[in-house]
Amino acid sequence: MSNGQNETGRREMTGAEMVVQALKDNGVKHLFGYPGGAVLPIYDEIFQQDDVEHILVRHEQGAGHAAEGYARSTGKAGVMLVTSGPGATNAVTPLQDALMDSIPLVCITGQVPTTLIGSDAFQECDTVGITRPCTKHNWLVKDVNELAKTLHEAFHVATTGRPGPVVVDIPKDVQFARGIYTPPQTAPRTSYHPQVQGDLDRIKEAVALLANAKRPIIYSGGGVINSGLEASQLLRELVELSGFPITSTLMGLGAYPASGKNWLGMLGMHGTYEANMAMHDCDVMLCIGARFDDRITGRLDAFSPGSKKIHIDIDPSSINKNVRVDIPIIGDVAHVLEDLVRLWRATVKADKKALYPWWEQIAKWRARDSLAFKTNDEVIMPQYAIERLYELTKHRDPYITTEVGQHQMWAAQHFHFEKPHHWMTSGGLGTMGYGLPAALGVQIAHPDALVIDIAGDASIQMCIQEMSAAVQFDAPIKIFILNNQYMGMVRQWQQLLHGNRLSHSYTEAMPDFVKLAEAYGAHGIRCDKPADLDDAINEMISVKKPVIFDCRVATLANCFPMIPSGKAHNEMLLPDEATDEAVANAIDAKGRELV
């Protein structure tokens, strides 16, 4: 924007007014927050307007995860507002969570007045210092005339390139000070210019390599979701054109529909046998918007040993970080796929017959039925609960969030996702307590949708306080707890690694979740018989307010299949082979040191 006279939008106002104005100008409709001394001027401005709705959470961590859920389900930035000191430190977990899962999250923090900074004032902390490693970028604004520009830049940085969390720390005196507000401008800073368009020569090379592949596989990730609906559409086109099998990371579920005929299921530590075996034995791997995380690769030196690898990612530091690739393509997934699909159409005569032997091999792996489990008439198997939940809700196109643990993996395995932006889970950081506030955020963004948090009995208690927020804001989220009385994944690892000594993984005093729901003014349901499950789930869906569903499941079920630590993709532990002895000996001394 030029600095000439007579521009629209430039006017004098207080810093606090600027915050609200900048939110409006950046298209923000909702923000999640918790007031406190150092943000009172901003709250006073929020009080005096109706354009931006504030959702009052019960803990700042909840605000962050709610904003993450909001962002993940809409593709827009999530916004949180917290006070200085403990408000900011409580935001650290969701900031790191958003950093690892590439979620656009704008966090505005209050700070003690500039004159008090460094004096150990009440509720002072070094917010930019603490959040520097857990944000994409952060700012301390000491001059009110820099505030508007900084806020716009914050939205720009959070939402472009590889998305991520940002923090804008605003001292209280800056909120009161008057200055000139400037509206958003494009390209606000010269040092930041993510590469969006992929190198065409590299894409041509990739097409040539893919066209001649005998045993190809597409491995897609959260980057496809982040790149927008168009990216998912292009991915589907590419799969259709090429006839290639496709698998996805936890974060990428829904980009390709689970009902699609080329779908192999999720890959990785708790992925399907066919997906992992296909990754191991493929000759060409096309990685789209994923980052070769350790949960995906298993043992690195035995990861897909015979394949040529193509990697599309917007972040150059993701390329060759864990796994060396042959053709790196830096760029936004949608942009690169657009070129790739266009070139494929123009140059490749698809010979899908050439892939028959590969698909036959995959069919053999698939026949192992690695997600199979034994149902039981007496107790609800957790996998069965997810299956029924899926069958009874799929017509509602539900949004699913999860906490972290066994239930999360069962949800990923047995709930089938047809669309992007419908699956919100904490992948990189593995944050217990994510699911409930995330569900709140999703419900605020989609008030008429069915939003379900598939939870565990341990995780749910980490941010249970947000039930109160859900009730206050009429957000009819459904908390579906697979209650096995254990921190199931911790226990599973203790069985695998520590001689079945179950150190502190059993919750001896569990709250009565039905009464807890009622205490919050929500609706409680308990079910412990497989025969009653369908009716109970239907009741949950029909209730028009928040529900806590205490689904009592088999206490000792474990999550399989599994690639034990230190093992390769072709060394999976399958459910029918997972005897006590196999479990006890699955991981050797070296693997024990890994996480």
Add this chain to the structure above:
Amino acid sequence: MNAQLQATGSAYFISKETQRPEIHTLSVLVDNEPGVLARVIGLFSGRGYNIESLTVSETEHEKHLSRITIVTSGTPHVLEQIKHQLERIVPVHRVVDLAVRAAELGQDRPLERELALVKVAGTGDARVEALRLADAFRAKVIDANTEHFIFEITGKVSKIEQFIAIMKPLGLVEICRTGVAAMNRGPQGM
């Protein structure tokens, strides 16, 4: 992941990891704004990379640009990661691995110089010897009384190391070093 642990035998191609750690000098052009140095240093400590030497100063006042010179060590794979990780930092404009650039330009090594202030106290023969050696090293005397000298010496790191080692038995009191300043030969900028 710790960079040092990364370069083990995890080969994706059949051959083993044969890369050895190398010492490279990186030039990093950044916006001179609060916290920018902390971002760069935090990246190194947070990801387990080494810093052997670090020099920073504003070099283009009108654009508020600072140039950070970092001497670091790692396998070529790790050095490439360091470069990409630095480039992710929002106020970072450019990162140039001077050793890689030198190779591209067909040169042996980048130019690297360091300045040190070396205080030596003593009388008699030791004092005379210190002054004589300083002269041989082209170190300047910038402060002196009858009991001490402060030498200013500029040159390659190895020369400064050697000078300090020689001064040790001659009454070395304290040393201050600037760290390495570096650029590539030839007419091109970074």
